[in-house]
Amino acid sequence: MTARRIIGLLFASPWIITFIIFWFFPLLYSLYLGFTDYRLMQPSYNWVGLNNFSALLSDQSFLQSLKNTLIFVVGTIPVTTATALILALLVEKNFPGRTLFRSGFFMPSITSMVVIALVFTNLYSRGGYIYLLAKILGLSPPENGLLLSDSTALYSIMAMDIWMSVGYYMLLFLAGLKSIPKELYEAAEVAGAGTWRKFRSITLPLLKPVALFIVVINTIKSFQVFVEIFVMTKGKYGTSTAVFFIYNTGLEYFEFGYASAAAYILFVIIALISLVQFRLFRQRSLW
Amino acid sequence: MVRAIKYILLVFILLVMVFPLFWMFRVSLLPAVGSLSFDQFLSSIYTFEIYYDIFTTGKMTVYLLNSALVGITVTGGNILFCFMVGYALSRYRFIGKNFWFYSVVFVLMIPVHIIIIPLYLLIHKLGLYDTYGALILPFLVNPIGVFLIKQYIDTLPNSMEEAARIDGAGELKILFQIVMPLCKPALAVLAIQVFLTNWNSFLFPFILTGSESMRTLPVGLALYQGHQAIDWPHLMAGSTLAVIPVLLIFLLFQRQIVSGITSGAIKQ
Numbered sequence: 141m142t143a144r145r146i147i148g149l150l151f152a153s154p155w156i157i158t159f160i161i162f163w164f165f166p167l168l169y170s171l172y173l174g175f176t177d178y179r180l181m182q183p184s185y186n187w188v189g190l191n192n193f194s195a196l197l198s199d200q201s202f203l204q205s206l207k208n209t210l211i212f213v214v215g216t217i218p219v220t221t222a223t224a225l226i227l228a229l230l231v232e233k234n235f236p237g238r239t240l241f242r243s244g245f246f247m248p249s250i251t252s253m254v255v256i257a258l259v260f261t262n263l264y265s266r267g268g269y270i271y272l273l274a275k276i277l278g279l280s281p282p283e284n285g286l287l288l289s290d291s292t293a294l295y296s297i298m299a300m301d302i303w304m305s306v307g308y309y310m311l312l313f314l315a316g317l318k319s320i321p322k323e324l325y326e327a328a329e330v331a332g333a334g335t336w337r338k339f340r341s342i343t344l345p346l347l348k349p350v351a352l353f354i355v356v357i358n359t360i361k362s363f364q365v366f367v368e369i370f371v372m373t374k375g376k377y378g379t380s381t382a383v384f385f386i387y388n389t390g391l392e393y394f395e396f397g398y399a400s401a402a403a404y405i406l407f408v409i410i411a412l413i414s415l416v417q418f419r420l421f422r423q424r425s426l427w
Numbered sequence: 428m429v430r431a432i433k434y435i436l437l438v439f440i441l442l443v444m445v446f447p448l449f450w451m452f453r454v455s456l457l458p459a460v461g462s463l464s465f466d467q468f469l470s471s472i473y474t475f476e477i478y479y480d481i482f483t484t485g486k487m488t489v490y491l492l493n494s495a496l497v498g499i500t501v502t503g504g505n506i507l508f509c510f511m512v513g514y515a516l517s518r519y520r521f522i523g524k525n526f527w528f529y530s531v532v533f534v535l536m537i538p539v540h541i542i543i544i545p546l547y548l549l550i551h552k553l554g555l556y557d558t559y560g561a562l563i564l565p566f567l568v569n570p571i572g573v574f575l576i577k578q579y580i581d582t583l584p585n586s587m588e589e590a591a592r593i594d595g596a597g598e599l600k601i602l603f604q605i606v607m608p609l610c611k612p613a614l615a616v617l618a619i620q621v622f623l624t625n626w627n628s629f630l631f632p633f634i635l636t637g638s639e640s641m642r643t644l645p646v647g648l649a650l651y652q653g654h655q656a657i658d659w660p661h662l663m664a665g666s667t668l669a670v671i672p673v674l675l676i677f678l679l680f681q682r683q684i685v686s687g688i689t690s691g692a693i694k695q
Contacts, residue, residue: 163534257649360536
């Protein structure tokens with residue numbers, strides 16, 4: 141019996157080792173660093189207590205990056221979720237060509253973010269068709285391209301993110317739709333319910349768990365938006381986000397302590413918002 | 428009538444969704460030029476010049492090989508290790524088993540941005556910075572994979588394992604010859620998901636390497652510098668090369684990709 145226990149531990153050891161070395165230790169290490177003034181080119185470092193945290197809370201560039209992140213999250217998630225639901229409803233029923241549409245909608249979301257960001261950098265520049273389209277529609281886009289202006293850069297990146305991720309969430313909604321028992325709709329029809337009524341009283345309430353899951357994972361993901369910012373604007377033109385700030389402070393200016401403190405502030409914000417979302421969604425009145 | 432409108436709408440959305448990738452491919456077939464205009468897009472100039480250039484002179488081949496090497500190693504590691512760990516968590520009893528299971532769920536939920544700085548420092552201290560070790564070792568077991576396999580093995584009856592054990596089969600033999608074949612569907616889902624994620628991954632390969640010869644394709648593309656202006660045909664050709672394996676895997680294993688994505692969601 142003890143031999144079996146040892147074998148079990150042995151089989152689990154790849155995870156145990158990975159967890160301790162690459163997750164648990166870094167997590168604690170970064171928490172510790174957040175309370176120090178550790179930076180490169182400095183032989184020793186000191187415990188500075190809450191200095192980093194208080195400095196961050198009055199650091200304009202950090203606060204601005206948090207604000208941009210918040211705009212990103214609040215601006216994209218409702219649109220992404222609603223569009224994904226509409227797409228799912230459009231391709232739910234069986235009809236000729238359904239697989240083609242599903243695959244096409246889904247394709248962008250498994251493509252590399254770097255590739256998507258590069259392609260859209262092109263599309264948003266003066267030679268790209270999105271820029272031209274904006275011009276034709278009389279939207280008077282900025283002279284140098286959509287990414288090279290404070291007024292449009294962040295929103296352009298947000299639009300790209302919505303475009304990229306709707307297909308992924310569509311799939312999750314499709315799985316949710318599939319799990320709704322057909323008998324419910326049949327019973328509702330017998331009772332004389334119309335399409336809207338069925339949608340309102342059966343589909344929407346039963347999709348609630350999937351919708352909650354989508355909003356929560358998308359929130360966690362969107363708060364960490366980084367790759368597209370790095371590739372498309374390098375944080376310029378009012379697009380610096382929180383993770384971009386952490387990257388820039390920590391790995392461009394090598395302020396390890398300060399950047400770690402910023403990372404923990406973001407961590408706490410994400411945790412709190414996820415908690416609030418769970419609470420809110422549990423109330424029935426929202427639907 | 429309603430049907431026609433629905434089809435028109437769907438075709439329109441489909442165009443919106445796939446046209447950027449089509450544009451990417453089109454630009455990669457243009458000759459290397461300074462700036463790009465819409466007229467060139469419509470022009471009848473098609474050339475594979477850039478692809479020829481990439482495969483004969485460019486650094487892009489190095490990036491491509493790095494991506495393939497790292498992707499295949501990490502995928503292989505995950506198949507083996509996630510399977511072993513998932514099996515242990517499902518079938519064995521050992522010290523701290525619940526704790527280790529919760530650690531999997533915990534890592535699944537924490538935002539990865541938090542380990543950017545400490546992992547960078549740790550990799551430096553371990554002497555792994557700018558090596559294949561940095562690109563591979565931290566990613567050989569991933570929590571999603573362990574979770575997926577554990578849940579899958581939980582649903583399998585253990586009568587075959589018990590029978591084999593009574594027949595005197597060793598634990599390793601049971602693991603690899605009896606349980607592993609039964610887990611093939613889950614392992615396929617895992618392998619595809621891990622490979623795609625790794626192939627597309629940018630953040631960690633970017634922060635854990637420094638020299639050009641260690642770049643994976645996404646890192647190489649993101650840091651690609653043209654001589655003067657942005658060299659769009661080269662960038663889009665490299666992007667196309669990054670997308671082709673994804674497209675192939677997608678066409679071949681669509682079912683596994685979809686089930687990998689949805690199985691996680693439904694359980695939550």
